[in-house]
Amino acid sequence: MDQSIAQSEVKAAEPGAQASFLRKNMREYGILIALVVIMAFFQFATDGILMRPVNLTNLVLQNSYIVIMAVGMLLVIVSGHIDLSVGSVLGFVGALAAVMIVQWDVNFVLAAIVCLAVGAAIGAAQGFWVAYYRIPSFIVTLAGMLVFKGLTLWLLAGQSVGPFPPTFQLISSGFVPDLFGGENFNVFSLVAGVCLATLLLYLAARARRQEHQRGLVEEPFAFFLVKNVMIFAAIVYVSFLMATFRGLPNVFIVMALLIAIYSFVANRTTIGRRIYAIGGNEKAAKLSGIRTERLVFLTFANMGMLAALAGLVFAARLNTATPKAGLAFELDVIAAVFIGGASMSGGVGTIVGAVIGAFIMGVMNNGMSILGIGIDYQQVIKGLVLLAAVIFDVYNKNKG
Amino acid sequence: MDTILEMRGITKEFPGVRALDNVSFKVRRGEIHALVGENGAGKSTLMKVLSGVYPHGQYEGDIVYDGDVKSFSGISDSERDGIVIIHQELALVPLLSIAENIFLGNERATRGVIDWHETNRRTAQLLARVGLSERPETKVAHLGLGKQQLVEIAKALSKEVRLLILDEPTSSLNERDSDALLQLLSEFRDRGISSILISHKLNEVSKVADTITVLRDGAAVSTLDCAAGAVSEDRVIRDMVGRSLSDRYPSRTPNIGEVVMEVRNWTVHHPIDSQRKVVDDVSFNLRRGEVLGIAGLMGAGRTELAMSLFGRSYGTGIKGEAVINGEKSDISSVPKAIKAGLAYATEDRKTYGLVLDQTIRRNVPLANLEAVARGAVVDKHLEGEVAEEYRRKINIKTPSIEQATINLSGGNQQKVVLSKWLFADPDILILDEPTRGIDVGAKFEIYTIIRDLAAAGKSLIVISSEMPELLGITDRLYVMDKGRFVGEMASADATQEKIMSTIIKAGG
DSSP states (O other): OHHHHHHHHHHHHHHHHHHHHHHHTHHHHHHHHHHHHHHHHHHHHTTTOTTSHHHHHHHHHHHHHHHHHHHHHHHHHHTTOOOOOHHHHHHHHHHHHHIIIIISOOOHHHHHHHHHHHHHHHHHHHHHHHHHHOOOHHHHHHHHHHHHHHHHHHHHTTSOBOOOOHHHHHHHHOBOOOTTOOSSSOHHHHHHHHHHHHHHHHHHHHHHHHHHHTTOOOSOHHHHHHHHHHHHHHHHHHHHHHHHTTOOBHHHHHHHHHHHHHHHHHHHBHHHHHHHHHHHOHHHHHHTTOOHHHHHHHHHHHHHHHHHHHHHHHHHHHTSBOTTTTTTHHHHHHHHHHHTTOOTTSSOOOHHHHHHHHHHHHHHHHHHHHHTOOHHHHHHHHHHHHHHHHHHHHHHHHHO | OOEEEEEEEEEEEETTEEEEEEEEEEEETTOEEEEEOOTTSSHHHHHHHHHTSSOTTSSEEEEEETTEEEOOOSHHHHHHTTEEEEOSSOOOOTTSBHHHHHTTTSOOEETTEEOHHHHHHHHHHHHHHHTOOOOTTSBGGGSOHHHHHHHHHHHHHHTTOSEEEEESTTTTSOHHHHHHHHHHHHHHHHTTOEEEEEOSOHHHHHHHOSEEEEEETTEEEEEEEGGGSOOOHHHHHHHHHSSOOSOSSOOOOOOOOSEEEEEEEEEEEOSSSTTSEEEEEEEEEEETTOEEEEEEOTTSSHHHHHHHHTTTOSOEEEEEEEEETTEEOOOSSHHHHHHTTEEEEOSOIIIIIOOTTSBHHHHTTGGGGGGGEETTEEOHHHHHHHHHHHHHHTTOOOSOTTSBGGGSOHHHHHHHHHHHHHHTOOSEEEEESTTTTOOHHHHHHHHHHHHHHHHTTOEEEEEOSOHHHHHHHOSEEEEEETTEEEEEEETTTOOHHHHHHHHHHHHO
């Protein structure tokens, strides 16, 4: 009885509700629309070079380490903190990997595991001061940034170290082999893309059906349809394009897995809920029995581990570790998270938003480079985009 | 007496809501005019129209002040005409001195260079007028709330105030400070300064007001002249809620069982000044199905006692033991205290109670997330059902559980905090000022929830600064003063006078 009433209410509200729903969720749709518009613009301006399979693959490879770190940074920022050290940690871990693999001949799997552990330990050490001694994270990680920049120089003795063995390079230059044995076309990549797209579609439909049964549907059907068809088409199209080049890069798989896992953790698990609660109101969270210190500590340890992973990917991509690796990467990562809708004061933001934010920056870098726009103008434009995104946020919040 | 202010036919609409509907309101020169009404009745909106927060053009109707039709375009405009509003949440900068706060934005300066001598001299004069004996250089952070309130009023005086608007000035003050404040308003009246007093405390209103205007649902329903004879509180409440509340407290028959918690020799030291005892050797017990009250003045150490019991959330050097259900319990962290069956609903909902930017749905299960999760994965549907259940059960007035708690009124926020703790299913629930700043109707609902919980065998500790409330809803009372329990009495035998005299005797 209750259910049917709720459903009829939903139906009655639907026509007028669309506009207000759009207003309420402007941020989520806005960022997706912004990415599509920016891509369309550069696709047009570069005469179609942007979406060429080789460039698309390049785009993913170029931005993979930013995306990997943005995922961790989102959690740090949601918990109400910031980590300025990630660029230096990335450089340090890359250097460590190079020294171990190239100079000491350590097996690269073992070296990678050690590197991830070292990254987590670095994050934990910083998180310890932030969480348990309440030293502002800005200061702790600013110190970390200097320390690990220095340690990178020391470790490499000011020189570049490389090259890596080919097996290690596969982390970022390798592609998933075609299990179906296609010649010039990677059938497996296309199949994997279609499977993923179908799975997402199925999950979205199932969630909506369940909401419907409980009379909790808010999103108008038209939006649901358009959004999911667009996502489906985009995934299938991208995997088709990549299949015509060399298939899915290994890094792409790593990224996709990280995005999926961390989205799940942020949205659906008790840990995720608690991190958002800490960022929203730490005192209230603490009085609700949440172990705020431990969670903040873990958030930083996790960030350190992801920075280490990004360090491995970056070193493998350059095929060498240089003292300059990771310089100013923290700024790109933090910018991506804020473009993606996270709030400076904590408690607000999504993993998917941060990833889209990273790709907005990435597409702009890539597109402007193709167009031959100078690095000077590129910086100015990127800065203005960041400012505009946050102004849009604040404006929306005040209005709503 | 002539009229200083007349608001004629004020209508103010927000998208989808008519907050004020053709309200007319008149204040005579040199009177204390009380404005009462439930939360959301439109009191604050009306005052925002008057003070120019909603500038001319955003509302319909006229404001006639001192004989002229005014069209204020902002607060600075209305302040120039001597209309000063003091908000419920004080707007002082804690790390600046009293003098700096009073002249903030209005500095005594020549060509940008501040004349500190003049500033301090003027401040000392103003402080004398409001009866505050503090040095002008004292930092505001070092003052209690009552004194901060006086600083706000001194600041208003510095602006040559002629019409002073006070929004819930006494909601966080103890009885003594409240009385002093009301006394001050009476002195102002004698000097020709008119005041508009917004308050939920009807006993205060009837004590000082010359005229009472009652707002309900955005309309002025009655204007009562106190000069023509005392106005009964019941009459005012009837106008406010639109029905008569035959009883302000729900009736109950206590069913009290065995002792569930016994606290022995509980001592807590101040977190910064670790020599100072904030709670001093307190022992008490609590029985099943009992509503226990803790009375006392502001600063007596009641909140500190409650928070230190609840997982040592306050203080250092905590000594003493707590026996729950016959066993000595470890309640040394909040998760352990929750596990031992304790819950603490804070007096400060916004700072300690709610994640304001998040929805009701997310706030309600926060203290017991495991119960809506399978393993580490939150079941969103179960979570929604739980929030929905509490919304219905304790009547949280909101269109949807997807509403962010920042958008709710005080009473509804309090209900969300209560829901959160009810869902954690405690045996012992400590409620700290559960009805502060909420309206009469919502208060009655909170009292009913307390009654039902006791009837269901829960034990409750209620801390409140409103003595009639404590007398009305508790079974037994402890009186606290300067960190010590100085008296214990059955609520049926207690009176306000008895409680006050216990405190005064202990102090002397």
